[in-house]
Amino acid sequence: MAQIDIQNVQKFFGHLQVLKNLNLTIADGEFVVMLGQSGGGKTTALRAIAGLESVTSGKILINGTEVQHRKASDRDIAFVFQSFSLYPHMTVRENIAFPLRAVRMNATDRDKAVKEVAEILQIAEHLDRKPSALSGGDMQRVAIARALVRRPQALLMDEPLGVLDAKLREQMRAEIKRLHIARGSTSVYVTHDQIEAMSLADRIVILHDGVLQQVGAPDEVYLHPTNLFVAKFVGSPVMNVNGVRIEGQRVRLNGADASFSFPDEALASVRSTQADLALGARPEAVLLEHQQTEGFVEVVTTNIEPLGSHDIVDVRLGDAVLRARTPSGFVSGEGQRVWARLDPAQAHFFDTASGLNLRGAN
Ligand SMILES: Nc1ncnc2c1ncn2[C@@H]1O[C@H](COP(=O)(O)OP(=O)(O)OP(=O)(O)O)[C@@H](O)[C@H]1O
Ligand SMILES: [Mg+2]
Structure with a gap:
């Protein structure tokens, strides 16, 4: 597990500045939710932490070590995308085991790790199926299981429930929370759904136009919004x-x-x-x-x-x-x-x- 420090991070795409002097410390074992409107820079921030995107300047530290110049594969961070992105020709078991094969874990340990994470995510009975035979919720459970199976330093999730219907989102939300409590992984979760943010987060980070607006516990952000953007963005119906x-x-x-x-x-x-x-x-x-x-x-x-x-x-x-x-x-x-x-x-x-x-x- 890991503490993540983001220090003075700037990110430009050409002339467009997408992250503006981002500073944030995510504690070991903390569940942080990044919340904001479309185009605010949430995905870019998450990808920068994972190493899927470079930063223009500034530092990213994992457990005190600078990683901003390291490749994604050297950061030991798992990423769950909005689209399920499973391998269609592999069974659920093979999908989940894939990252363990990549690090050449032996078959016995691999099987044990896959079973354990499948049980936590309640997909053990689907292990021999192909992804196409699963519901949307189960597909995303498999994607989360695959991300978690090798016990990464941190788990990053970019709108993982975005394509699911409202009822399933609510159910999965509770499961993700339970999973976090069980595993205690440092987690960063991106959403533009403020109810999801309120219910999951230890702390909510509100990003707007590449600028961090407020960081705080859900009730703090709700009761003490620092500015009009946060006041109007958090809470339904709107303030x-x-x-x-x-x-x-x-x-x-x-x-x-x-x-x-x-x-x-x-x-x-x-x-x-x-x-x-x-x-x-x-x-x-x-x-x-x-x-x-x-x-x-x-x-x-x-x-x-x-x-x-x-x-x-x-x-x-x-x-x-x-x-x-x-x-x-x-x-x-x-x-x-x-x-x-x-x-x-x-x-x-x-x-x-x-x-x-x-x-x-x-
Ligand atoms: N590879 C890229 N090249 C150029 N511009 C990009 C690239 N990726 C993102 N952007 C721009 O950066 C800004 C922030 O995008 P980002 O995807 O981080 O926002 P977001 O908060 O995740 O939005 P959403 O809620 O829609 O997913 C947007 O203006 C987007 O068009
Ligand atoms: Mg995004």
């Missing part, structure tokens, strides 16, 4: 982000015909700023009441999304709209008058120009 003005003790959303009262301490970090401000509040931070209530302002419901376990209710105040999370059936229909409040403890203020969070919710 409400509205331009606001501070009026004494009150916060007025742009276009709104009413304002919300905030306690003094909640406004301390933004009171003296000259910056244009945006307020960020997740749907669970928008509280609704049926009756007029102290501290709540009157709003009108405009759209309701029933999601089974809860509803997402859009409310309008003047020209501003907020999305609230409510218990199922809390609001019966559109055009209804209800009362809303923003929970100051769950509200964020962002500098609109820089995107930076001026006050993380506590």
Whole structure:
């Protein structure tokens, strides 16, 4: 197993800079998920760690040794791709054993290693089949088994569940987590699915446009996004982000015909700023009441999304709209008058120009 250090890594493809001064330490045994939009540089970062892609400058260290100039085959890192990439003419057993043959492990040890990893991944009964006889989920289990069988220093996975249907993704997600707990391999997992990231990661790394935006535990990233990009990218439905003005003790959303009262301490970090401000509040931070209530302002419901376990209710105040999370059936229909409040403890203020969070919710 291994600690991986990425130090000041830059990567250019021609004139296009795809990784911009990337710095990251992945601890031995840690499960790190790289999350970000398409084109953000996730695959490039992963390939650079594995040695499948060179870096333009900077260092990559495995257990303290610089490897950026080493070939992929000399880094002892396994890679699982989105497409299953199994050898179609070989059985599952032969596919999994392939990396062990390459290092000339003897047949008895090979068989033992294949059986062990096949059992962990629950594909032992398929060992004599050809990949074409397997379901998509089982094919990806074989690909993961093949990557893990020689106990690599680290396991890198690039959207390994990307082509599977939603139900299978959820099941495989749980299996990958279980596997990680069983094997404890240092793992880097790339996805643009934030639910996958939240559920798998010890730490999430958010990359946007080649720039590392935030590194943190899932709840840290969710509760304390460092900037607007992270705030809007993590969480579903998306965080409400509205331009606001501070009026004494009150916060007025742009276009709104009413304002919300905030306690003094909640406004301390933004009171003296000259910056244009945006307020960020997740749907669970928008509280609704049926009756007029102290501290709540009157709003009108405009759209309701029933999601089974809860509803997402859009409310309008003047020209501003907020999305609230409510218990199922809390609001019966559109055009209804209800009362809303923003929970100051769950509200964020962002500098609109820089995107930076001026006050993380506590
Ligand atoms: N071999 C290459 N040559 C030139 N440009 C490349 C090459 N590989 C990637 N790029 C560019 O680098 C940028 C980052 O690509 P990368 O594949 O790392 O993003 P990603 O975050 O993995 O995206 P996705 O979520 O779509 O997989 C993109 O603009 C892409 O077009
Ligand atoms: Mg990619």
